[in-house]
Amino acid sequence: EKMIRMISGKQAGDLLLSFYFRYPPQHVRVKKIEETASIMLDIQLGNPLSARYPDLSSGLHGLTLLNRKEIDFTNPIYVSNYGTDWKLFIRTYESPVVIRPHFLYSLPPFPLAAAIKPTAETVDWLGKKNISLSRLQAWLQIAENLKIQLEKEENESYRKRQLLTYAECLVRADKYEEPYKLLQQITLTYPDTALATYADILFIYVLAGHEDPFLAAIEINKRQKKLPKKDPLLPYINIFQAELALETDHPKRADKILAADNIAFPEKADLLRLLRQADTYFMSSDTIKALIAYDKLEQKASIIGTHPRSLAQYGDTLYNHQRYAKAVASYQSLVKLINGTDLQPQAMFRLAMSRLHNGEKWIRTIPLFSQIRNAFPGSEGDFRARIKITDIKFLHGVVSADRAAEIYGQTGREANKKQLREEALVKQAMIQALAGNHETSITLAMKILRDFQHGKLTTETEALIISQLPAVLKKMTGDKRYIDALVLAKQNRKFFARGWLGIDLLFDLAHAYEQLGAYDRAGRVYQYILDVASEKDQEKAYVPMIRALYNSGRYDLVEDYGDQYFSRFPDSPAKAEVYLLRIKALRAAGELKAAVRLLERPDRPSSPEIEKTAAHIFFDLNKWQKVITLLTGKKPASWAGGERDYLLAESLFQSGQYKKAIPIYTRLSEEKPYTDQAMFRLAEIYEKIGKPDKALNLFKQLAEKGKDSRWKKLAEEEMEIIGLGLDTFERN
Incomplete structure (x- = not known):
């Protein structure tokens, strides 16, 4: 709605002004102001609505986009889930807890060598003891047994199967160096055989678990294409591919892999497929589908409890859907499953939070959080527990606001996660707000915005x-x-620019600028108010703005805005004040004739200050009778005192009304700073009306006792003239 550009030029001896607006103006009114020899343009600006419906705008004499006092849903107070309820934030806010164990990659059923053709009875080459140990997942024990068997085995076919199974046991036991070398050696020793193929597949598992899952994904894709369509390992390779896609954060790719309809999944493989499908939903942020899928799987089998990543995700889904009783059970299992890892403190924290939400009394959950702090100092779980303990104790009145703020502040400095530092510091600022320390709270909050420019809070x-x-x-x-207020407002100027703070506050800031004498800046604030405020607030802004412009010496703008004000608000109760500022500005700018034209308008307002200023203006122009009329007429000025008497006496003197001037000058001769001038004028009057002795006496008195050297010198000169008998000397 602003003017984009203005161009001035001359055309046929006239001044031509061209205005460019974003939208066509709806109405333009030109007003000639004879008193100031100026014109005023009153332009009703266009807007998107008037531009779209010009006929309607014309018929209704303008369409206005109202500045309504409605809720601004971009305002953070309304965007936030907490509004201004800081206790609600402290009680309910939880920064995301990420518990992401690596996926346990799904190997085909043990032993892989059982699938090598020609088939052989597993018990014949593996042995009953090892088969029993496999049910206990005693992989290293089986490996030791196979090492002994390999030394004695004479059947070459059995030896190959035992060698591959030995390497497989090491892989299942999560060993790295030995199977890494052995599997490559098998591949090189028995090229182009099923043994080499399976060794290569096991090697890719080692690569995924200990080196690079991205590279493993590429390699397994190559290997999968070479497997026969009826290979019994194919369903598990499919699941392994999906797991690698999930591990590398490609859930869409995993979903596509799992959706393959050309693979028949045996029961065990199908359970794994369903598990990874649920994981895919979770990682795609489709938590409702994930919850349903996990729940269905949980009812079928206990497979979730054997996979840390899936169990962590299931627990998170239960927790975020407020199914806290089940979440307690899930996190209890997870804590045991990831015991001794860096993720254990986070799992313990979630377990404690689940119990708290599940209705356990806060006094019983505090020891759970304390246990985390004591067992894992300096961990993420430690800092989370510290924040939550402080939350609970503050809300239940166990610790004071000062102590809580101190703990939050310390945690905000020391926490090992950015989101925890931000959370702690925000809560510290909120505590200060709740304690009534609003200035401190704002200072802390401003620092948070600087330090966490892309923060979650x-x-x-x-x-x-x-x-x-x-x-x-x-x-x-x-x-x-005032300086503190203006500095603080400037630091938060974006909130003003976006309209998130009320117009009243802008008035306060403009007032602060005025109090500091920064009238130019005050004027700019008021001008901004005119741009964004309703008509009622605009009227309220005009007077202080014009006053600020006057005080800053912008007399031309005083006249411009004064004209606007009288045109828009002709019946305003403040028009006398605006009128006064206009004539004072014209006087200060030396535009006395323009000021007189305003003063001579019959409908001009009147006030003691206006009459006083008018008297000065007429006095400056030597319009003595105008001054006399103002000060002694039917409506004499209510202002009294030496200044008023001086203007009247001097006007009477200059207009030759000596007798009327005598009593006034007599009074002034007793009043500073007019004493010397009044005595001189009295002496002049007595000389003019034929009383030279009295005049000489006054001149002598002034020359001897006067304070102003100028009037003393003039008095001495007059005495010399009178003494020389030149009292009839014609004086100018």
Whole structure:
């Protein structure tokens, strides 16, 4: 709605002004102002609505986009889930807890060598003891047994199967170096055989678990294409491919792999497929589907509890869907499953939170959080527990606001995760707000916005500032801390620019600028208010803006805005004040004739200050009778005192009304700073009306006792003239 450009030029001796607007103006009114020899353009700006419906705009004399006092849903206070309820935030906010164990890659059923053709009875080459141990997953024990068997075995076919199975046991036992070398050796020793193929597949499992899952994904894709369509390993290779896609954060690819309809999945493989399908839903953020899939699988078998990643994701899904009783059971199992890993503290924290949400009394959950702190100092779980303990104790009145703020502040400095540092510091700022330390709270919140420019809690931090800023700025201006108020407002100027703070606050800031003498800046604030405010607030802004412009010496703008004001608000109760500022500005700018034209308007307002200024203007122009009329007419000025008497006496003197001037000058001769001038004028009057002795006496008195050297010198000169008998000398 702003003017884009203005161009001036001359055409046929006239001044031509061209205005360019974003939208065609709806209405233009030109007003000639004879008093100031100027014109005023009153332009009703266009907007998207008037541009779209020009006929309607013309018929209705303009379409206005109203500045309604409605909720701005871009305002952080309304965007935030917590509004301004900081206790609700402290009680309910939880930063995301990420528990991501690596996927346990699904190997085909043990032993792989059983699938090598020609088939042989597994018990014949593996032995009953090893088969029994496999059910206990005693892989290293089986490997030791096979090492002994290999030394004695004479059947070459059995030896090959035993060698592959030995390597397989090492892979299942999560060994790295020995199977890494052995499997490559088998591949090189028995090229182009099923033994080499299976060794290569096992090698890719080692690669995925200990080196690079991305490279493993490429290699297994190559190998899968070479397997026969009826190979019994194919369903498990399919699941392994999906697991690698999930491990490398490609859930869509995993979903596509698992959707293959050309593979027959045996029962065990199908359970794994369903598990990974649920994992795919979770990693695709489709948590409802994930919850349903995990629940169905949980009812079928206990497979979830053997896979740490799936169990962690199932627990997270249960927790976020507020199924806390089941979440407790899941996290209890997870804590045991990942015991001794870096993820254990986070799992223990989630377990404690699940119990708290499940209705367990807070006094019983505090020891659970304390246990995490004691067992894993400096861990993510430690800092999470520290924050939650402080939350609970503050909300239940166990620790004071000061102590809670201290703990949050310390955690905000020390926590090993950015999101935890941000959470702790935001809560510290909120505690200060709740304690009534609003200025401190805003200072902390502003630092958070600087330090966490892309933080997760930016909205809440901005809401914290916006909710407190008006009261803090009002208090600062009320306490006459104008510089502090203006600095704080400038630091948060984006909130003003976006309209998230009320117009009233802008008035306070403009007032603060005025109090500091920064009238130019005050004027700019008021001009901004005119651009964004409703008509009622605009009327309220005009007077202080014009006053600020006057005080900053922008007399031309005083006249421009004064004209606008009288045109838009002709019946305003403040028109006398605006009128006064206009004539004072014209006088200060030396535009006395323009000021007189305003003063001579019959409908001009009147006030003691206006009459006083008018008297000065007429006095400056030597319009003595105008001054006399103003000060002694039917409506004499209510202003009294030496200044008023001086103007009247001098006007009477200059207009030759000496007798009327005598009593006034007599009074002034007793009043500073007019004493010397009044005595001189009295002496002049007595000389003019034929009383030279009296005149000489006054000149002598002034020359001897006067304070102003100028009037003393003039008095001495007059005495010399009178003494020389030149009292009839014609004086100018």
